[in-house]
Each structure stands twice: as structure tokens, then as C-alpha cells.
Amino acid sequence: MPARIPSWAWVGGLTVGAVAAVTVLAVRADHGPHPAAGAARPGASATASAHPSASAAPRTPAPPAVPAGTGTGRRVVYALAEHRVWLVDQGDAPRRTFTVWPGAVAPDPGTYGISRRLNATTGSDGVPIEHIVYFAAKSGVSVAFSNAVDGSSPAPAAGTRTGGIRMPKADGRALWTFTSVPTKVTVVR
Structure with missing residues (x-):
């Protein structure tokens, strides 16, 4: 009579197999398409063409x-109305562009220099933030680019x-x- 495999071994083997399957699926999903800012909202409809x-x-x-x-050379360009940032290299070619979520206090249009960088802190809204790049001040409020550590984009209270x-x-x-200090930041309407 063949030896019986204990139930704990079966459960352990199935658990290892499940973890491996989930890991493979997670890696495959990470390499797939990701939603972008400004993507269609749930419930939005699309019209299919009758003639593909x-x-x-x-x-x-x-x-x-x-x-x-917006000038020339290496710079960051921030368009207030579009809520968009461009990273422009020394040869005036855009290297990256993305949308942002502005705070309640917007900088005035103009050209600034990055004055300070801070790796991480807690924002004035209580959210832990990182990659803080200060470049302007308005009415006693410092204006800086940053991202929330948890990736959230809460609206200002x-x-x-x-x-x-x-x-x-x-x-x-x-970004x-x-x-670096004093990379130029150009703000336009």
C-alpha cells in the first residue's frame, strides 16, 4: 500500500501554487496598459464604427x-489652465509631460528657480508627501511640486x-x- 501524503502537505503545496499563480498574474498585469489621468470615467460610452x-x-x-x-534650455513648464507639467531638456525637447492636481494657491505666471528640495515630509493637508520641489511663494504660502507617498490625489480641503x-x-x-537647485520653472496660464 502506498504511503499517504499528510493533509498539511497538500494544503502547503496548494498554498505555494496559489501564491506563485498570483505572483505571475501580478507581474503580467504590471506590464499591461495602465489608466492615465484624463482617461474616460466609468460609465462613459464610446461609439463603435460600422466600418472598422x-x-x-x-x-x-x-x-x-x-x-x-516658455523660454529655452533645461526647464520645467507648468500650465495652470491645463494642469500640466513638461520636463524640457537643454535642447528644448520635451522629455516627459503629465497632468497634476493643483493646490488651492496657484503661483503667478512667470519664471522661477527651484529654491529648495526636500525628500519627504507631511504636507499642510496632513498627507505624507515626497519629492518636494519648492519654486515659488504667494501670499505667504510656499508653492511646490510633490507626490503623496500613498499615490493619492486628494482635493484641498x-x-x-x-x-x-x-x-x-x-x-x-x-521630476x-x-x-536641481536652481532649475528654471516657467509658469504660464
């Missing part, structure tokens, strides 16, 4: 161009005067790596 095009591959729209009149311009974690890391 010959090309089945979806076209990715070109990123918005850097606004005109009503009546709170915050100058934090929040962004997704990956964009916060990119942190791209900038």
Missing part, C-alpha cells in the same frame, strides 16, 4: 506640445490654503530626478 479601419492598432495621440514663449501641486508617484520621481 484596416488598422486594428489603436493610435496613441501625440502628447501636447510645450506652450510657446475647503478653506485650506495649500500650495502643493500633486502628481502621480512615477511623475514625482521623474525629482530631472530637477
Whole structure:
């Protein structure tokens, strides 16, 4: 008579197999498409064409161009109305662009220099933040780019005067790596 495998061994083996399967699926999901800021909201409808095009591959729209009149050379460009930032290299080529969530206090249009960088702290709204890049002040409020440690994008609390311009974690890391004191920041309407 063959030896019986104890039930704890079966449970352990099944657990290891389940963890391995979940890990494989997580890695595959991480390499798949990710939603972007400004993506369609749940419940939005799309109209399908009655005549599909010959090309089945979806076209990715070109990123918005850097606004005109923002200067030359290595700089960060922040468009207030678009809630968008561009990282522009020395040759005036945009290296990255992304949307941001502005604070309650917006900087005036103009050209600034990054005055200070801080790896991590707690924002004036009580949220732990990182990659803080200060570049302006208005009415006694410091204005800085940052990202929440947990990746959240909370709206400023009503009546709170915050100058934090929040962004997704990956964009916060990119801006942190791209900038130093006194990298130029150009703010446009």
C-alpha cells in the first residue's frame, strides 16, 4: 500500500501554487496598459464604427506640445489652465509631460528657480508627501511640486490654503530626478 501524503502537505503545496499563480498574474498585469489621468470615467460610452479601419492598432495621440514663449534650455513648464507639467531638456525637447492636481494657491505666471528640495515630509493637508520641489511663494504660502507617498490625489480641503501641486508617484520621481537647485520653472496660464 502506498504511503499517504499528510493533509498539511497538500494544503502547503496548494498554498505555494496559489501564491506563485498570483505572483505571475501580478507581474503580467504590471506590464499591461495602465489608466492615465484624463482617461474616460466609468460609465462613459464610446461609439463603435460600422466600418472598422484596416488598422486594428489603436493610435496613441501625440502628447501636447510645450506652450510657446516658455523660454529655452533645461526647464520645467507648468500650465495652470491645463494642469500640466513638461520636463524640457537643454535642447528644448520635451522629455516627459503629465497632468497634476493643483493646490488651492496657484503661483503667478512667470519664471522661477527651484529654491529648495526636500525628500519627504507631511504636507499642510496632513498627507505624507515626497519629492518636494519648492519654486515659488504667494501670499505667504510656499508653492511646490510633490507626490503623496500613498499615490493619492486628494482635493484641498475647503478653506485650506495649500500650495502643493500633486502628481502621480512615477511623475514625482521623474521630476525629482530631472530637477536641481536652481532649475528654471516657467509658469504660464
